[in-house]
Amino acid sequence: MRRRLPFSPWHLFLFPVALLFALPLVQMVLTSFMPDKEINKFPPRLIPNSIDLTGYQKLLSESHILQWMLNSAIVSAISVVAHLVLCSLAGYGFARLRFPGRTIGFVAVIATIMVPIQLLMIPTYLMFSRIGIVDTLAAAFVPWLASAFGIFLMRQFFLALPAELEEAARIDGCSTFGAFWRVVLPLARPALATLAVFTVLSSWNDLVWPLIAISDDRVYTVQVGLTTFQGTRRIQWQELMAGNVMATAPLLVAFLVAQKRFIATMTFSGLKG
């Protein structure tokens, strides 16, 4: 049986802080079921009188929210697959293979971390418009196909992995790629999971690139859709909160299910990013 711990004064700090962090999100969900005339009252109420779905109904009929969510899902899916493939290949190459230009290539990748987004907004937009991907989903996923962080993460992982297994595979006649694919990659599952979490989080939540490069409202990602919707529906809070719930729910549920992996990703991106 677990021993009951004595009451600690830390609760007096943690409880209000936890409330302050979680309550707005709880209110977001509850407000999405509350009619506007109930919302527009002071003092505000947290619990709706009854469950009212007009916010969701209006959101579905007045916006392309489902299309936006599908767009975001496509962007995230492509980003994750591309990240897993490209970054693990590159991470392995930089960690294990010897070839001319390896050092300079890796240094160039790491140097990109220093280049801030505001420097890239204008030329990237111009570049996207020259190659004709403005107003397409490609403008939202091309920036997330690979990342310096992803390459770095995978390289660190492969550096720490003992080389004996691959060497054995090579002696048994495996090609470099064969050894990577059949022996190394299955061992890299934890790193790949971390990378996938990071990529979903960044690509699903990204606002900058789709905002700059997409102005057709059928091609919006859910984040751009939300902020645009916010611009035209300043006071229809129920609808706005319904949109917020739909945009946040997928990651929220994923977080609650796989908290440990999420937190591992945050620790890694913090300490070694």
Next chain:
Amino acid sequence: MATGARRDRGAVRRALTGWAFAGPATALVVGLSIFPAVWALFISRTKWNGITAPKDIGFDNYTRMAEDTDLHAAVWHTVVLVALFVPGSIVLGLLVAIALNQRIRFLGFYRTCIFVPYVASAAATGILASFVFNPQFGGANELLRRVGLPPQQFLESTSQAMLVVVLIAMWGQIGFVSVIYLAALQDVPAELKEAATVDGASRLRVFWHVVVPALRPVTLFTAVWQSITALQLFDLVYATTRGGPLNATQTVVYYVYELAFKSQRYGYGSAVAYGLFVFTMLLTLAMIWYSRAKRIEAF
């Protein structure tokens, strides 16, 4: 001769294999970052609206920055943001981490509550925040009313808006900072703390003289990371105030966005972006230099 040719073939093969692995991702990352950054330097020396031909004006865009009062205001807002957000999120994040490092009940519940905002996007956070801080019926004013304080205008007040943006940004980032600190706290050797306690030091003194110094690399890293986050804060401003009211929350990055995508002033926008880039670099280098000088192994 024959062995030389074989050796050459081997070298070519190795190069091809290596770049087949590393090439695609490297090309994408470098091509979407260093190439546009260099291009931006050329754009910053022109007057250009993106439609007519760009006109080369040398460094005029850079000298203009000295007289641009909108830019000066944006720089000031950014300084305020960094000065409040960085220490604020570090102190609170550390406090939360220490609390979560205790052996008490409901830890899982607390942890979930504190980390969950990190998952919400800036857009969703911003919309939610403009609801919570709504002056007429928002929860923030209700909280003030309960503790007997007068209602505030928050995001609609020129003097409070930036402060509220800082609070919102902290709400989204504290979870991240405290996870990092939590991991670091668990690495502080228990013997160190025990030794100090045996020597008769109070818990507060142990914390101040043993734990805080041991955390210094993490603190420095977090300071750099959070500074860069604050200097580049764009999406949250976009989703809460769009730079308003009366430009009170217009940060430098937001100003770059307005210049480029609202006023089509690509040349000047790029110059301002370069100004911020140079400043960020100098700040980062200064912090790295400080860590080297003080022998804090953060980087």
